[in-house]
Amino acid sequence: xxxxxxxxxxxxxxxxxxxxxxxxxxxxxxxxxxxxxxxxxxxxxxxxxxxxxxxxxxxxxxxxxxxxxxxxxxxxxxxxxxxxxxxxxxx
Numbered sequence: 493x494x495x496x497x498x499x500x501x502x503x504x505x506x507x508x509x510x511x512x513x514x515x516x517x518x519x520x521x522x523x524x525x526x527x528x529x530x531x532x533x534x535x536x537x538x539x540x541x542x543x544x545x546x547x548x549x550x551x552x553x554x555x556x557x558x559x560x561x562x563x564x565x566x567x568x569x570x571x572x573x574x575x576x577x578x579x580x581x582x583x
Contacts, residue, residue: 502527504536508543516540520547541573555580 504523508516524547527534538544544551550564553576561579563571 498530502532502534505536506525506537506539508538508540517541521537523547537545541576545571545576553580 507523508519511519520543523534523536526532536544536548545568548568551568552559553560553561561576
């Protein structure tokens with residue numbers, strides 16, 4: 493429904509939260525295709541660190557309204573999900 497008006501910015505707020513893993517994967521793949529096919533900018537809010545790392549070009553991790561971590565490009569590729577979880581446990 494969000495694509496009916498052809499937005500320039502697509503806001504995705506936990507759009508895979510209540511889905512089983514296989515359906516979530518399908519939705520993420522379709523979302524990625526829509527974003528690239530329509531040259532959109534997207535902001536995806538998710539609790540799924542693996543999904544954020546796979547599909548996000550820039551990652552901003554927040555806790556209690558504060559930015560804890562902000563990385564894009566090559567820096568993102570050097571991190572593992574375990575390292576990110578560890579950062580949250582330190583705070």
